[in-house]
Amino acid sequence: MPELPEITVISKQMNKVISNKQISEIEAKQPKNLNIPNREFIKTAIGKTIERVTSKGKWIIITLQPRYYMLINLGMGGDLLYFKKGKKLPDKYHFKLTFNDDSGFTAFFWWFGHIHLVKEDKLSEHKATNKLGIQPTDQKFTLKIFKSSLTKKKSRIKNFLLDQKNIAGIGNVYVQDILFRSKLHPNRKIPTLREEEIENLYDAIKYTLNRSIKLRGLAYEKDFFGEKGKFSSQEFLVGYKEGKPCPKCKTLIEKIKTGSTSTYICPECQRLL
């Protein structure tokens, strides 16, 4: 479940190590990961050069030259692993892309994943990415912008945070501690939030994600070089800590159903009313 921190880390690594390389070969074992027919995908991509790699939310954006975009989403989880010439490949992968220096990368999806190829002038029509909200790591993500994005919204705060159209990059892992740090129950309705709570929430979003980026992501996710992050799950405050004491007040942490997902909360620190 790579979220913004993992995607940020991996896309920066990719940008450093594969920029300017030219695509020479592609193997796509699972056609459903692609947005166009296998044959067309390969024909279009081969010969093109990596201009740069960036990311937005949970999407990795590879800009190709001549201008095309390769958009990668790891879905529920997976690996994107660099390989050098002659090095052994991972045992299992669904997608392999090789450069003309015989380096490359493989992609393994353990559930749903996407690798899309989109023409430069068609990027705005790409439904999965064209509605993405602002990234919490973006300079433009100011408190003012955040507040205005909440106006007129009536949903529950957790649903808001997970909706990529509002903010891009938060998933069901980081949202746990974001909510705990801001002392908000996941089902709090947005119109009931006080000024101060919104400010705490804003700080919690930035703090939580930036801290993980500094630690190069979650300890159970691999980066482009197969290295694991340093943000270990033991550092979670309440996430996945059902039955453990709240780090603040020692009340036992509960796991509750919130819509289709689960949320771990301290029932004392994160009251609904």
Added chain:
Amino acid sequence: MPELPEITVISKQMNKVISNKQISEIEAKQPKNLNIPNREFIKTAIGKTIERVTSKGKWIIITLQPRYYMLINLGMGGDLLYFKKGKKLPDKYHFKLTFNDDSGFTAFFWWFGHIHLVKEDKLSEHKATNKLGIQPTDQKFTLKIFKSSLTKKKSRIKNFLLDQKNIAGIGNVYVQDILFRSKLHPNRKIPTLREEEIENLYDAIKYTLNRSIKLRGLAYEKDFFGEKGKFSSQEFLVGYKEGKPCPKCKTLIEKIKTGSTSTYICPECQRLL
């Protein structure tokens, strides 16, 4: 609650009697009925000539020359009444449109109604009408088309019939007898419908609506000339007949809640299972 029959009758009358007339004056007492500011509406419409009047579903479509469309929806109910020069106007109305021969028409909405003005090339962007389904009175409304519109749908049959995106023109009045004639419970899920039931439903839709058109609509609705229709509510089979005997089996008719609307059914003839 004018539905397809009433709207069909009134739009045909309008087409005969106001075509080729030029708009000279407009009075709009309730700005919320309009899609653009009052002043702009009036300025745009005045001077234009009625080319023809048609309808689709519950919408009256007035084509203006130079090309513009005036789209009227009576919402939950209301009157659209013609007046000749010098004749007394209705006591209450929300909208009045006068032609240069001093004839015209008034509109009265007893709840919400809409009078929209749309440029010819913007008609496809008009949300309230651009997604309307086929009219049951259209030649193209064949059994085959009807069947194919049901494929992959999983909703309850009543919801399907009332959704104007599927079929345009059926409301909560005519749907009552349509369901009774086809012996369908309003909450029957579409995938459970048998071939024969779909065919009966198709016939019931056409029969019910066409019969009412022949009788010039419901007896409690007025046409463009203030005349009432001949489809009296006493001719309803089950609609609004709570506690009365079913015309088929004498079982007492029940009024049940179906989503946000009510449905009158014979619990014997319209079984759910």
Added chain:
DNA sequence: TAATCTAACAACGA
């Protein structure tokens, strides 16, 4: 355990 899209449905406002 996780992500996204879609259809169906409910609640609300105009």
Added chain:
DNA sequence: CTCGTTGTTAGATT
């Protein structure tokens, strides 16, 4: 009784 918008839920996706 209508229609649109927003949000929620369940199901499907490989």
